[in-house]
Amino acid sequence: MRARHRGAAVAIALALAASACQGASTGASADGWTPPRTPDGQPDLQGVWTNYTATPFEVPDERDDLALYSGDTDGTGRGTGPAAFLTDTTGRTLAKGRSLVVDPPNGRVPILPWAEEQRTFKLLHIQDHWEHHTPWERCITRGVPGGIFPTGYGSGYQILQGPGYVAIVYEMIHEARIIPTDSRPHVGSGIRLWNGDSVGRWDGDTLVVDIANYNDKGSIATNAATQRVRSIPQSQDLHVVERFTRVDENTIDYEATIEDPKVFTAPWRVAIPLHREPDYRIFEYACHEGNLAIPNTLSAGRALRVRPR
């Protein structure tokens, strides 16, 4: 009985996910809602959006080592951040789906074993070197698309549009991502970037962003809520395609397809709804300026080297 209920729930979730994908690919919602336009005719995505959700990043598996992924290797409950976030600072009742990973269908990111080994090594050795921390803890970036993977706080995104550009201001680590929408070629292959080089175009009412030219110093995901995927490396071959489709007044369907043959056995896709939040106020997140996480962790490591437990 219980198993059957679960099966039904999964079927419903899959059906919902499928319809969401369909909506996104046609660039129009089922009830024919069409987005407002900017004066130069772009679909208007402007405003402040948040992405709080109760849906887990991956479909959970009993072999998942949750304490390790959240940075709580001693099992003391003192992790590196909120792993579960069933609250929403905006007061919305959160929908809980099966997983934000919608492809492959099992809801699990197809990570190559070496990449999981590297992640595990880094998570177990954060006291030795800052390079073992994710770029978020180092206050460099949460990455692209990782900066839109839902986390517990600082989840405001302001979209602004001007002629030929869409800009996304990320509250978390004060990123201002400026996306040209003229399908220009990517910068030369000699230029490698933490967040890659974003080039956009409009596909109907959907903003499609192609991202390449990544460096190999970042992580595809940086926050504890992504569990097994947190601290998984990104290679220079990483290629991401994002799709932003405003499906109704208050919702943008966001999708990212992630391809990195050095790290994953197959491309995978996440789908995350963004909620319009006109009253949400984005505050400056001056991360590096007050970063005590890195020096305190390294200092603890140094103390342990001098006097091992």
Added chain:
Amino acid sequence: MKTWLRSAVIALASAAVTVAAIETMRAPATGQTAPAAVPRTAGGRPDLNGIWQAMGTAHWNLQDHEARPGPVLELGATFAIPAGQAVVEGRDIPYQGWAAAKQKENYENWLARDPEVKCYLPGLPRATYMPYPFQILQTAGNDILMAYEYASASRVIRMGPAEPPPVDSWMGQSTGRWEGDTLVVDSTGFNDQTWFDRAGNFHSEALHLVERFTLVHADLVDYRATIEDPKVFTRPWTIQVPLYRRRDANAQLLEFKCVEFVEELMYGHLVKRTGAETPFGAARLRWP
């Protein structure tokens, strides 16, 4: 006699040209209508969209300064500091007595005290004339985005009446309005952690900044910023820094995420040494 006359004519002519140029720069900043030739947005405002950068040496020192060697002996001439003239109207910053002494102390302890050395957020108006480009995005809505390449800093300027800032921050809170064809940006809510340049010029959390962006022609913005801080200065003072459009065919903001360039400096003493981390480990500091 003839030579003397020619020189005089040339001198007069160049003086006239200079005056004319200065007048063109000055006229629009008073809030009068700019020449109709400037490009305009669909909404009829001067079109500030694009990538801009200051030239000159304001980022080294807002005031008059001589050339001097850089702080690292091995870098020789490559990172030496060029001379420059003051961008401050009236040349000198009107510090209160104690503050003049503190600026001098800051100057003498530049590397230890300048927040830029640690890749901290630059604050304003410093972000505008750092040696990195920044991009202005004028939206059809009510906001103007200024995104700076340095440290991924940015600010969203909300058009409308100034509001009291809820909290102090590194980049402050900016509200904007149009005075004729001049974009006037009013900012408060700063902390006291940022500097104006690499010469230790500084402010307190009482900083009130009024910036004026006037498009002189398609590729030149007349930028003026009036700095008011009764805790540090005896009166408000103004800087003028022209901003030039980056006309490179492929101009775009790249990343200057400098945190990774300062981790060794800030945290190096806390990690296990392998001996491989500091390629410049042998370099000697010439000063301070």
